[in-house]
Amino acid sequence: MTKRIFSAIVGVSALVVALGMALVVGVLYGHFSGQLEKELEKEARYLAVAVENGGAEVLEALTGQQERITLIQEDGTVLYDNRASVGSMENHKDRKEFQDALKYGSGKDSRQSDTLSEQTVYYALRLKDNTVLRVSSTQYSVLSILYGLLQPIACVIVVLLVVAGLVASKASKKIVEPINRMDLDHPETTEAYDEVAPLLTKILHQKRTIREQLLEAKRRQEQFALITENMEEGLLVIDSKTELLSCNSSALRLLGGKRLPDPQSVLALNRSEPFRKAVETVLQGNHEILSIPLGGKVCRLIVNPVFREKEVTGAVLLLLDITEKTCREDLRREFTANVSHELKTPLTSISGFAEILRDGLVKTQDVERIGDRIFTEAQRLITLVNDVIKISQLDEGCIPYEKETVNLYRMGQEILERLQSEAEKADVTLHLEGGQAELVSVPSILEEILFNLCDNAVKYNRPGGSVTLSVKETEKGTEVLVTDTGIGIPASQRDRIFERFYRVDKSHSKEIGGTGLGLSIVKHGAAYLGAEISLESVEGSGSTFRLFWPDTAE
Amino acid sequence: MRNRFDEQLEQLHVEIIKMGALCETAISAAAQCLQKEEKELQRQVFSTDAEIDEKEKEIESLCLRLLLHQQPVAGDLRRISAAMKMISDMERIGDQAADIAELAPYIVQKNLSGRVKIVDMARAAVGMVTDSVEAFVRSDLALAEKVIEEDDAVDALFDQIKEEIIEQIRRQDVDAKVSMDLLMAAKYLERIGDHAVNVAEWVQYSITGVHKSNEHHPDL
Numbered sequence: 001m002t003k004r005i006f007s008a009i010v011g012v013s014a015l016v017v018a019l020g021m022a023l024v025v026g027v028l029y030g031h032f033s034g035q036l037e038k039e040l041e042k043e044a045r046y047l048a049v050a051v052e053n054g055g056a057e058v059l060e061a062l063t064g065q066q067e068r069i070t071l072i073q074e075d076g077t078v079l080y081d082n083r084a085s086v087g088s089m090e091n092h093k094d095r096k097e098f099q100d101a102l103k104y105g106s107g108k109d110s111r112q113s114d115t116l117s118e119q120t121v122y123y124a125l126r127l128k129d130n131t132v133l134r135v136s137s138t139q140y141s142v143l144s145i146l147y148g149l150l151q152p153i154a155c156v157i158v159v160l161l162v163v164a165g166l167v168a169s170k171a172s173k174k175i176v177e178p179i180n181r182m183d184l185d186h187p188e189t190t191e192a193y194d195e196v197a198p199l200l201t202k203i204l205h206q207k208r209t210i211r212e213q214l215l216e217a218k219r220r221q222e223q224f225a226l227i228t229e230n231m232e233e234g235l236l237v238i239d240s241k242t243e244l245l246s247c248n249s250s251a252l253r254l255l256g257g258k259r260l261p262d263p264q265s266v267l268a269l270n271r272s273e274p275f276r277k278a279v280e281t282v283l284q285g286n287h288e289i290l291s292i293p294l295g296g297k298v299c300r301l302i303v304n305p306v307f308r309e310k311e312v313t314g315a316v317l318l319l320l321d322i323t324e325k326t327c328r329e330d331l332r333r334e335f336t337a338n339v340s341h342e343l344k345t346p347l348t349s350i351s352g353f354a355e356i357l358r359d360g361l362v363k364t365q366d367v368e369r370i371g372d373r374i375f376t377e378a379q380r381l382i383t384l385v386n387d388v389i390k391i392s393q394l395d396e397g398c399i400p401y402e403k404e405t406v407n408l409y410r411m412g413q414e415i416l417e418r419l420q421s422e423a424e425k426a427d428v429t430l431h432l433e434g435g436q437a438e439l440v441s442v443p444s445i446l447e448e449i450l451f452n453l454c455d456n457a458v459k460y461n462r463p464g465g466s467v468t469l470s471v472k473e474t475e476k477g478t479e480v481l482v483t484d485t486g487i488g489i490p491a492s493q494r495d496r497i498f499e500r501f502y503r504v505d506k507s508h509s510k511e512i513g514g515t516g517l518g519l520s521i522v523k524h525g526a527a528y529l530g531a532e533i534s535l536e537s538v539e540g541s542g543s544t545f546r547l548f549w550p551d552t553a554e
Numbered sequence: 555m556r557n558r559f560d561e562q563l564e565q566l567h568v569e570i571i572k573m574g575a576l577c578e579t580a581i582s583a584a585a586q587c588l589q590k591e592e593k594e595l596q597r598q599v600f601s602t603d604a605e606i607d608e609k610e611k612e613i614e615s616l617c618l619r620l621l622l623h624q625q626p627v628a629g630d631l632r633r634i635s636a637a638m639k640m641i642s643d644m645e646r647i648g649d650q651a652a653d654i655a656e657l658a659p660y661i662v663q664k665n666l667s668g669r670v671k672i673v674d675m676a677r678a679a680v681g682m683v684t685d686s687v688e689a690f691v692r693s694d695l696a697l698a699e700k701v702i703e704e705d706d707a708v709d710a711l712f713d714q715i716k717e718e719i720i721e722q723i724r725r726q727d728v729d730a731k732v733s734m735d736l737l738m739a740a741k742y743l744e745r746i747g748d749h750a751v752n753v754a755e756w757v758q759y760s761i762t763g764v765h766k767s768n769e770h771h772p773d774l
Contacts, residue, residue: 243564243568265571268571271571276575
């Protein structure tokens with residue numbers, strides 16, 4: 001802008017100077033030409049009087065005359081000339097000023113010389129004797145004057161242009177300065193030219209719009225980030241070249257990848273075969289839902305292609321951790337299968353005995369024995385169903401029991417009393433150790449746990465062995481130990497004994513009895529009551545189950 | 555023009571990840587073949603090997619196109635030349651996985667895999683391949699270094715297996731023909747380890763510009 005203003009000012013100055021020069025030269029030239037003509041006329045009249053009175057000889061007496069003086073006869077013959085010899089001069093009757101002088105008494109003409117640089121002005125006057133007196137003078141033409149003045153004119157022009165340049169540079173800077181000084185961040189406070197005011201208003205308006213839009217965009221982005229970051233599910237957005245566009249932290253966690261410097265391919269996060277295949281499928285434009293193993297977890301992967309104008313431009317991948325669900329499903333399936341099996345065994349016996357009874361195949365003396373068997377099997381069924389009910393209640397966590405203060409020592413005494421007859425049968429002695437210990441807990445569940453543990457300790461014992469129930473209140477919490485001198489549990493099976501229907505020695509399970517759900521109930525019950533359960537066992541010499549309630553948990 | 559170049563470089567990266575993943579699939583399936591006889595697994599190794607060969611050609615032509623059209627320099631040139639070297643190692647891994655899968659049924663039938671540490675060796679080799687691909691994916695120098703170190707363990711296992719086989723043959727308590735198959739499988743695994751080391755070295759090269767070829771001898 002400064003440049004344009006500068007050149008405009010300098011251009012205008014140059015134009016003004018040039019036009020001024022031309023006008024001055026033109027006007028002055030016209031003025032001087034007129035002046036010259038007048039002088040010539042005056043001199044001609046003065047000489048005419050002299051020649052009429054004194055004859056042509058007067059002319060010869062004149063010296064130092066600047067003008068050229070010629071005396072011409074009526075027929076055009078030159079009688080006298082003060083610049084050239086008369087003999088060499090041609091006839092002048094064709095000359096315009098001569099003819100005009102003869103006709104009208106006076107005549108004038110001006111002619112360019114051959115070089116164009118000079119112009120001769122003539123004035124002719126008819127004398128009384130019909131001779132014509134002509135006075136002429138040479139003057140420079142406009143061009144030659146200009147040519148002659150070229151140097152000074154150039155000097156003047158240069159000086160003027162330099163001055164114009166300096167002034168223009170200053171002026172243009174001054175004009176542009178307020179525009180440069182405009183604070184575009186705060187256009188409302190800027191005072192500049194009125195002409196830019198609409199522009200500033202527009203800028204202000206657009207600034208507001210941009211700010212609002214930015215805020216809106218930021219808000220949406222934050223909203224999106226907030227939603228996706230707090231999702232348990234992994235969300236990934238990729239483009240058609242598998243490059244990751246967006247990815248939440250759950251997705252990174254599930255895929256077991258680290259965020260790399262962008263851009264990166266989603267395959268850099270995980271390149272396992274099923275995942276790769278799923279990505280390929282989705283980028284071909286197919287929707288798919290599949291379960292894939294991911295680093296020890298099972299995930300449901302839902303892939304959706306993103307279309308724009310019927311072309312796949314990317315995909316949205318959703319990952320759900322279904323490890324627990326799958327695990328539970330497996331457990332449930334196993335449980336159902338086991339329960340059905342356990343239910344079927346006694347039912348088959350009952351059904352078999354009932355059948356032979358109906359068909360009258362049983363002797364009278366055997367009826368009692370058969371009845372006893374049916375009763376035993378039915379009892380087993382009831383116990384099993386009870387256990388299943390207990391465990392599903394613990395599973396669901398919806399037990400309608402209220403907590404109350406329990407005297408653990410007294411509870412231990414009662415349990416051991418209940419087991420006394422069975423223990424005697426198995427030739428196992430029961431001991432209770434420790435002192436008074438109280439616990440706020442659900443008595444029925446607690447009793448179930450302790451009973452199951454002690455019952456197991458008796459069942460899996462050896463003749464002459466012992467079971468010790470120890471109740472203690474330590475500094476850190478309440479501790480219950482059930483120690484037996486039994487067969488012990490092999491190290492490899494210790495993790496599995498709490499599973500439902502799991503038996504260490506499957507071949508003898510029928511003899512020992514029980515449902516196979518005892519320890520499972522213990523585990524779930526302990527978890528429900530907030531107790532830690534641990535096991536120490538030496539194969540062949542006994543096991544110790546330890547229940548511990550940390551004080552903080554109470 | 556440059557954008558297109560960057561896009562192609564990214565594509566190259568993704569393709570190599572895919573090829574690496576295929577190698578992992580092939581070698582781990584081959585390792586499983588050594589544990590149990592399963593026709594389906596064997597077929598999987600063969601088809602994956604074919605896919606790997608296909609991928610090698612694809613990546614090679616992509617590299618050549620990049621070299622010809624874009625005339626890359628410095629780091630980009632290094633990445634592309636390392637890629638070209640890497641894929642030939644990966645292709646060899648695929649081939650050797652297929653070779654192992656071919657031998658595996660004989661070894662499993664004679665229940666030989668339980669008597670020597672071939673499964674351990676397979677596991678170690680799979681780990682090396684996985685790590686070398688991972689090092690490439692993450693441009694992880696430390697992991698590449700780890701792969702190179704792990705090779706010693708695989709070599710040691712090979713020597714151990716060789717000794718055990720010799721001992722078994724000497725005691726004549728094993729079919730010598732199958733022992734040879736076992737030895738071959740072990741050798742292939744050892745080779746796969748070497749190729750994984752090569753891949754790791756090319757990863758180092760593409761990051762640092764220095765190649766450790768004077769320490770190890772890549773059999774390209």
